[in-house]
Structures are given as C-alpha cells and as structure tokens.
Amino acid sequence: MLVLLKPGAAESAVSDVTSRLRMLGLAVHRTDHEGQVRLCAVGEVGRVDWAQAAGWAAIERLEKIPSPFKLVSRAFQPAATLISVGRVTIGSEQLALMAGPCSVESEKQAFTIAAAVARSGATVMRGGAFKPRTSPYSFQGLGEEGLRILRRAADAHGLAVVSEVMDTAQVALMARYADILQIGARNMQNYSLLREVGQLDKPVLLKRGLAATIEEWLMSAEHVMSQGNRQVILCERGIRTFETYTRNTLDLNAIPVVKELSHLPVIVDPSHGTGIRNKVAPMARAAIAAGSDGLMIEVHHDPDHALSDGAQSLYPEQFEELVGQVRTIAGAIGRRV
Template sequence: MIIVLKPNATEEQAKEILSRIDNAGLKPLYMPGVERIVLGALGDERVLQQLHLDAYPYVENVKPILTKYKMVNREVQAHDTVVRFGNAAVGGDKFAVIAGPCSVESEEQLMAVAEVVKKHGAVALRGGAYKPRTSPYDFQGMGIEGLKLLHKANQQLGLPTVSEVMEVGQVDSMCEYVDCLQIGARNMQNYALLKAVGESKKPVLLKRGLSATIEELLLAAEYIYDAGNPNIILCERGIRTYETATRNTLDLNAVAYLKQRTHLPVVVDPSHGTGVRELVIPLSRAAAAVGADGIIVESHLNPCEALSDGHQALTGPMFEQLMQELKPFVEAAGRTL
C-alpha cells in the first residue's frame, strides 16, 4: 500500500503513521520526496485496510499495490535506481557496458582481455570463476583461484568485477574478491541463494531464468530486496522458445516492459541471448534503442581456444566495433557511453 501525504505534512506526522504500521506487524517504508512524503506499508492487505490510514487529515490518498512484487515496483519509487559497485554505475544517464570472458582461464588471458575492454570503454569486467555447465564433463571454472585473478585485475586496472555465485556457501568468499554478484539463469529461483545475497548487501546482477516470466523475475528480485539489499540489476539474457536458429530468444519486449514496471536498472546479455557472435553487435544496438541501461557481453582475444562459449565471444576488434556502433543508438536514447 502507498500512502501519499499532503505537501504540508511533517516528518513527525509521517513517523506517527509509520509507527502504527509497524505496531500492526507490517513493514513500513519511508520515501521522502522533493514535494511530499510518500510512505509504504507491506503485508496482509486485510490488516492494512483495518488501519484506515486515509482518515488521517494529513494523508492525501491511499492506494493498494496490486502486484505481488512490492518494493521493486515503480509505484513505490517513481525515480530510477542507480546501482553502484566500485567506480561503475548502472542506471541513470550513462549506458553501462560490462565485458569480459565467459570463464577466467589464466592470468594472461584475463588481463589481456581486461585491458582491451577497458581501453574501449567498458565500465566493469565480467568473468566466471565458477561455471554451471549443462554437461558435467565441461570446464567448471577455476574456483577460488579465478576469484583471486579477478581481484588482481581490479587492483591493477581499476575495473570493478562481476562474477557468478552458484551456492550459498560461496557468498562470503565471493564478497571478499568481487564487486558484484551475478545470479545466473539457472539459479534465478534458488530462493535460499537469493536471500543470502540479499543479506550480503553486495550489488547483485540477477539474470532472468531460461523459462521464467517477467513477474517471476521481479519476484526473484523482491526476495533480494526483502532480505535487505536494494542494489539489484535485472538482466534479460534470452529465454527458451521453440526457435532453434539461435541459442535463446532475446526478449527485448521484456526490457521495455520492465522499465515501466520497476525502478531497478535493466541490462541485456546479447551473448547468451543469441549464442551467435555475429548477432551480438546488432542486438546490442537494439538493446540501447529499446531503453536498456546497459549490456553485459562476452569477449575473448582468442575465441577458438576459449574453454567455454567461444562461439559467442567478441574478439578484440569486434569489441571495438561494438563500442563505435553503439554510440549513436545510445545518444538517440538520451544517454552517453
């Protein structure tokens, strides 16, 4: 429920209502704005109705939040959230490009690609230390050694890092080494993991599940937010459909829809969304045009030797081309690179 106070309402009057909400066993939210104070109350709608908050003389109006996701809802917060990790920011006026290899393979490999993507304008470095693979015989990642290499790249190049956490037991160690925790598509509805990264307060990049609806993605974000962590970046990375021409079907409809429904920033992963190297650049342009806050792409200086997903990784020259071709689309959308 959203409670909008009249322009002349005081902070003390707001606290009176918040106290009543809290005493009723509900979760109070305090959202002071430039022109007026907005309050929120989360919990059983039946209890909320019994409080009769609209009877207060300094309450302008009370309206229910009809969706299941409450705190990530744009009705609760009209302005866009900007998520910051290290010296990177996702959301706001700048279009963020996060880039790097699918897997951390060696120090030489990681540092080389990190230098290239930084040179051409990437704001953060992605790299998998733990790799959830469909086949148990595929490369599973370097583990803790990979995390140490990501930390080293951050220290030497000043690029904040993003890496996937696969289970609750990895959260603490990953928080020590990386700047943003990625929840992969396979773990989007791993609720114990969502709660754990929520409690960590570390920025989270939450990828949409392979067959997840938009509402399920937002409810997954709600788990993280409810656990105390508002620093969430949503990621559209393609969904599984009947189409077999590409690895997944990149749902750009979802980006435009999410920007209407939530205040959280939304990025697009055209690498996994298509699985085809040659399609990454045009779909990145489309992501910028449709209103995404950024992209996360895979890059490898020698994709033929990549231990995972080499077929969808941009080479160094292709990454430079991507950044050049993105610029007019980003500017047309009212942002800067």
C-alpha cells in the same frame, strides 16, 4: 499498501506512522519522491483496518499497489533507481558496459582481456570463477583463485567486477572480491540465495530465468528487495522458445515493458541471448536503441580455445568496434558511453 504521507511531514510523524504499521505486523519500506514520503507496507495487509489508518494525522491517502511485486514497482518508487559501481552509475544516462571472458582461465588470459575491454570503454569486467555447466564434465571454474585473478586484473585497469554466485555458501566469499554479485538464470528462483544476497549492501545483477515470465523475474527481484537490498540490476539474457537456430531468443520486448513496470535498471546480455558470435553485435545495438541501460558482453582474445562459451565470445577488436557503434546510437537517444 502504499501509504502516502502529507508533503512536508516531519520525521517524527514518519517514524510514528512507521512504528504503528510495524506494530500491526507489517514490514515497512520507505522512499521519498518530490518532497513526499512514500511508505510501502507489506505482509498480511488484509488484517489491517485501513479505513481507520487513513485517519492518522500524517497520512494524506492510501493506495493499493495492483501488481504482485510491490517494492520493485513504479507505484512505490516512480523515479528510476541509480546504482553507482566504480566509474559508472547504472540507470543514469551513462550506459554500463560489462565485458570479459565467460570463465577466468588463467592470470595471463584475465589480464589480456581486462586491458582490451578497458581500452575500448568497458567500466565493469565480467568473469566466472564458479561455473554452472550443463555437463558435470565441463570446466567448472577456478573457484576462489579465479576470483583473486579477476580482482587483480580488474583493479589493474580501473574496472569494477561482476561475477556469478551459485549458492548461499559462496555469498560471503564472493562479496569479498566482486563489486556486483550475479544471480544466474538457473538460480533466478533460488529463493534462499535471493534472500541471502538481499541482506548485502552490494549490487545484485539478476538474470532472467531460462523460461521465466517478466512477472516471475520481477517477483524474484522483489525477494531480494524485501530483505533490504535495493541495489538490483535486471539482466535480460534470452529465454527458451521453440526456435533452435540461436541458443536462446533474446526478448527485447522486455526492456520497455520492465521500464514501464519497474524503477530498476535493466541491461541486456546478447552473448547468451544469441549464442552466436556474429549475432551479438546486431542484438547489442538493438538493445541500446530499445532503451537498455547497458550491455554484458563475453570477450575473449582466443575464443577458439576458450574453456567455455567461445562460440559466442567477441574478439577484442570486435568489441572495440561494437563500442563505437553503441556510442553513436547512445548519442542519438540522449545516452552516453
């Protein structure tokens, strides 16, 4: 239930309403919009006498939130969420450019790529230290040593770090090194992991599942936010369809749909969305034109010898060219790099 307090309600009145709702067994979340306090009361709302609650002195009106996701919805928070990480504010007019290798392979590799993407305009370095590979015989990542290398390389070039966490046991470790914790597509509905990262005071990048609907994706974000962490970044990375020419089908429809339904920022990963190097740039350009708040791009200086996802990784010079194209598109739609 959305509880709208009277404009200018005193903090003591806000506390009183919040306490009374909690005494009824509900969890209460707050946002402020245009001078009005908005409370979202969630839980067993059917057990509450809302007709009686509507008469509480500080309450202006009550509204049902029609969607199953409550905290994620624009009904609760009409204004866009802005998430500041390093030199970028994700969700603002500034586009977030996240770039780097699929996997951290060595110190030389990480520093080489960090220098290249930073020079081209990236603000966040992506890189995997724990890799959820389809085959158990494929490269699984360097673990904590990979995180150390990634952190040093990013720091040397003024970049923030995003890296994937695979299970609850890794959360504390990952939080020591990464500025943004990524939940991969395969873990989008790993509810234990979602609840664990929901208790952090760090941004979470939530990738859409391989065959997830938009509603399922947003409900996963709801799991994170229900634990108190409102710093959720959504990432469209392609879904599995009957089409086999590309690795996945990049669903750019999701960008305007999510923007309408939710206040959370959404970025696009055209590397996984296509799986083909020469298809990455066209889809990246289309994503920005469609309203994406940023891009996550795989970049490797020697992709033919990469230990993972070389076929979809851009060369540094290709990434530099793409950033220039993105800058042009951004200027035409009121955004900037």
